[in-house]
Amino acid sequence: xxxxxxxxxxxxxxxxxxxxxxxxxxxxxxxxxxxxxxxxxxxxxxxxxxxxxxxxxxxxxxxxxxxxxxxxxxxxxxxxxxxxxxxxxxxxxxxxxxxxxxxxxxxxxxxxxxxxxxxxxxxxxxxxxxxxxxxxxxxxxxxxxxxxxxxxxxxxxxxxxxxxxxxxxxxxxxxxxxxxxxxxxxxxxxxxxxxxxxxxxxxxxxxxxxxxxxxxxxxxxxxxxxxxxxxxxxxxxxxxxxxxxxxxxxxxxxxxxxxxxxxxxxxxxxxxxxxxxxxxxxxxxxxxxxxxxxxxxxxxxxxxxxxxxxxxxxxxxxxxxxxxxxxxxxxxxxxxxxxxxxxxxxxxxxxxxxxxxxxxxxxxxxxxxxxxxxxxx
Amino acid sequence: xxxxxxxxxxxxxxxxxxxxxxxxxxxxxxxxxxxxxxxxxxxxxxxxxxxxxxxxxxxxxxxxxxxxxxxxxxxxxxxxxxxxxxxxxxxxxxxxxxxxxxxxxxxxxxxxxxxxxxxxxxxxxxxxxxxxxxxxxxxxxxxxxxxxxxxxxxxxxxxxxxxxxxxxxxxxxxxxxxxxxxxxxxxxxxxxxxxxxxxxxxxxxxxxxxxxxxxxxxxxxxxxxxxxxxxxxxxxxxxxxxxxxxxxxxxxxxxxxxxxxxxxxxxxxxxxxxxxxxxxxxxxxxxxxxxxxxxxxxxxxxxxxxxxxxxxxxxxxxxxxxxxxxxxxxxxxxxxxxxxxxxxxxxxxxxxxxxxxxxxxxxxxxxxxxxxxxxxxxxxxxxxxxxxxxxxxxxxxxx
Numbered sequence: 001x002x003x004x005x006x007x008x009x010x011x012x013x014x015x016x017x018x019x020x021x022x023x024x025x026x027x028x029x030x031x032x033x034x035x036x037x038x039x040x041x042x043x044x045x046x047x048x049x050x051x052x053x054x055x056x057x058x059x060x061x062x063x064x065x066x067x068x069x070x071x072x073x074x075x076x077x078x079x080x081x082x083x084x085x086x087x088x089x090x091x092x093x094x095x096x097x098x099x100x101x102x103x104x105x106x107x108x109x110x111x112x113x114x115x116x117x118x119x120x121x122x123x124x125x126x127x128x129x130x131x132x133x134x135x136x137x138x139x140x141x142x143x144x145x146x147x148x149x150x151x152x153x154x155x156x157x158x159x160x161x162x163x164x165x166x167x168x169x170x171x172x173x174x175x176x177x178x179x180x181x182x183x184x185x186x187x188x189x190x191x192x193x194x195x196x197x198x199x200x201x202x203x204x205x206x207x208x209x210x211x212x213x214x215x216x217x218x219x220x221x222x223x224x225x226x227x228x229x230x231x232x233x234x235x236x237x238x239x240x241x242x243x244x245x246x247x248x249x250x251x252x253x254x255x256x257x258x259x260x261x262x263x264x265x266x267x268x269x270x271x272x273x274x275x276x277x278x279x280x281x282x283x284x285x286x287x288x289x290x291x292x293x294x295x296x297x298x299x300x301x302x303x304x305x306x307x308x309x310x311x312x313x314x315x316x317x318x319x320x321x322x323x324x325x326x327x328x329x330x331x332x333x334x335x336x337x338x339x340x341x342x343x344x345x346x347x348x349x350x351x352x353x354x355x356x357x358x359x360x361x362x363x364x365x366x367x368x369x370x371x372x373x374x375x376x377x
Numbered sequence: 378x379x380x381x382x383x384x385x386x387x388x389x390x391x392x393x394x395x396x397x398x399x400x401x402x403x404x405x406x407x408x409x410x411x412x413x414x415x416x417x418x419x420x421x422x423x424x425x426x427x428x429x430x431x432x433x434x435x436x437x438x439x440x441x442x443x444x445x446x447x448x449x450x451x452x453x454x455x456x457x458x459x460x461x462x463x464x465x466x467x468x469x470x471x472x473x474x475x476x477x478x479x480x481x482x483x484x485x486x487x488x489x490x491x492x493x494x495x496x497x498x499x500x501x502x503x504x505x506x507x508x509x510x511x512x513x514x515x516x517x518x519x520x521x522x523x524x525x526x527x528x529x530x531x532x533x534x535x536x537x538x539x540x541x542x543x544x545x546x547x548x549x550x551x552x553x554x555x556x557x558x559x560x561x562x563x564x565x566x567x568x569x570x571x572x573x574x575x576x577x578x579x580x581x582x583x584x585x586x587x588x589x590x591x592x593x594x595x596x597x598x599x600x601x602x603x604x605x606x607x608x609x610x611x612x613x614x615x616x617x618x619x620x621x622x623x624x625x626x627x628x629x630x631x632x633x634x635x636x637x638x639x640x641x642x643x644x645x646x647x648x649x650x651x652x653x654x655x656x657x658x659x660x661x662x663x664x665x666x667x668x669x670x671x672x673x674x675x676x677x678x679x680x681x682x683x684x685x686x687x688x689x690x691x692x693x694x695x696x697x698x699x700x701x702x703x704x705x706x707x708x709x710x711x712x713x714x715x716x717x718x719x720x721x722x723x724x725x726x727x728x729x730x731x732x733x734x735x736x737x738x739x740x741x742x743x744x745x746x747x748x749x750x751x752x753x754x755x756x757x758x759x760x761x762x763x764x765x766x767x768x769x770x771x772x773x774x775x776x
Binding site for chain 1: 378379380381382449660661663664665667668669671672673674675676678679681682683685686693696699700763765766767769770773774775776
């Protein structure tokens, strides 16, 4: 039993920390969010140079063979910095969809582009009526000669506005929520019939609603086999859930730390508010929530790195997302409450972190959804 | 990063499992499974079996007859015991007073007291709390006045667990009234047969006198029973309170009870044509409990891993105490919920040794409410959960 980081993980953590400290303060982040693309292309190139974009991929796929624990290390630091660059969309979820589903030839181009920092990906999985269930796919894929015609609507498409490629889940056969019949297609963002309605998310990221109206793609744009993508999607989602959960753990830790610091300096009734037991115990509870969230994310990451069954992995991941969701609500809300009015303003980073963790709670299924999933598995 | 046991640790786990299957007496196993309380003889019998195996005191150093196990092996042992339902030793001798005697007692005291604790020849109880000294323990008033070779003790102690069985009591007593309250306390060992001691049972909400009040009326205690120096008792007491909080989270017991909850839920109708296990609301809450147990288990493992590389046990044990007890209490609620009307019969006798009548209610459902009542103690004793939050506040948050 050993819960310490390896030397490589330690180095990874140091390098992300160094980047964040040097190039990602509050004002810089705000400038990035306000820019045309809403992310920094320079940062993205740096991520590629530092190898961070290669971490999620196996060595045979041209990556660094990073484990889920490695990913956890990176994401926690990103979470502390409230980073807006589309790492999860492109490198984790997008990249894992490609790695899990694509043929060798498809991987060749797509993964090289992702790892090199030249390609932005937007996984387009969620639908208006599907909630968080990846099998709830109403978007259709119909063969017409050598072409596939896609029709449907995708929501909450992270990185949609900047993506070169959309990875669209669509149904080739069966009824909505059927396990079989789903494929994933690589669709160029500029294809005729693809309409991308951009928006900025509440937590400062870029996303879009995407409609596909008679979009025609070559059959060779289908990643891997036809109508059998769901297990690969679920496995990619598992990884992404661990990633965003680790991101939340990092953000929650900062919220706790900032709240405690503030309570030491903010004076009311002639004394620091941190001397009030009513607040002390709530901060102690925030600490407990942070620790439990961290423990269960470690458990889930180790489970993904183990040779457990896919059911066990699914349970571990669902447990983590469920528990982290609880921590997000309590630590997030308490950090605002204990700061008081100042945390309601845009000028303090606490509110921004609160918004981020709220979005992370929803990402790939909220706590209730994953509690149900845990119970059903 | 990994949570795996080594081959040696796995072999040990296997050895413990086999030992429990072969050596934990079947009649005790039946009692535990039926929620029947173990009596003194049961507990002493089991402790002596462990002693014979050399496993009576996993947390003691080898020189005193301990096992010399690593933190991980100790954890494995406690886990397997908990999963099997074998009771942990009553902590007052083994886990509380013994470490204090080892650290601060004289050579003579060590030889006199430790072997009997190890062999379960002597039953110890705790004399800490007083009617007016609970969470604020240092305000205790029971006085010990030195007269020649003796201390004369007057006062009373309360919440004295299972003192009705005890041969000895370790007490915090006031030996100086003129200094700061923490600096006038001494640590005294008292023979329960000494004249002037009376013991009055306190019946708790479940109908069992699990705790007592102990009164001291001019009780004369040999001065050689003082541990360490006079007026240094508070320091020793704090060591005792933080010492070896192994298994404080109660994960193995939690796992056992989760299994029982699932079994009972499967056998219980929800009144709407499904079982409680299929009932949407109950199912959701059961899943939350199971998830919390995982989070707790990995928090404990992280603490254990830190201990294993030589880090001191820190305020993490406060987290484990708070979360573990709150989770146990949530499970108690769910047992009550499953039992429904069947938890109403108040027939505590049927969960006492020797009961041979017809039990009322199916299975152990009638014990659900009693356990629920009794376990409200979990968040109160051992430093209330509010005190644990104070510890986190000071030690971790620096407030």
